[in-house]
Amino acid sequence: MRQALSHLDTDCVEDAELLVTELVSNAYDHGQPPISLRLCHLPNSLLHIDVEDGDRTHLPRLRVSGVAGERGRGLVLVDQLSRGWGFNVTTTSKVVWAEMNCRASR
Numbered sequence: 001m002r003q004a005l006s007h008l009d010t011d012c013v014e015d016a017e018l019l020v021t022e023l024v025s026n027a028y029d030h031g032q033p034p035i036s037l038r039l040c041h042l043p044n045s046l047l048h049i050d051v052e053d054g055d056r057t058h059l060p061r062l063r064v065s066g067v068a069g070e071r072g073r074g075l076v077l078v079d080q081l082s083r084g085w086g087f088n089v090t091t092t093s094k095v096v097w098a099e100m101n102c103r104a105s106r
Contacts, residue, residue: 001017019049024051
C-alpha cells in the first residue's frame with residue numbers, strides 16, 4: 001500500500017495505512033471470504049478506500065468501547081481519521097468504505 005500511495009503526503013499515507021488495517025481487520029474478524037481491498041485517489045485529492053467481504057449480515061456500527069476494553073475501537077479510529085465512512089450491501093457482499101483528503105507530496 002505504501003508503494004501504491006508513495007506520491008501522497010507521508011502523514012496521509014500513515015493515516016491511510018491505519019484506516020486500511022482497521023477495515024481489513026474488521027473484514028477478517030467479522031466478515032467472510034473473499035476479502036478485497038481497493039484504493040482510489042481521485043483528482044480532487046480524495047482517497048477512497050473500499051474493503052469488501054462476503055458477509056452481508058454483520059454490518060459495521062460505531063460503538064463506544066470502555067476504557068478497559070480490548071476491542072471495539074477500530075471504527076472509532078476510522079471515524080476520526082476519515083472525512084466520512086459507511087457501507088453498502090450488494091447481492092453477494094458488503095463493502096465498507098472510508099474517504100480522506102490526501103494531497104500529493106511536494
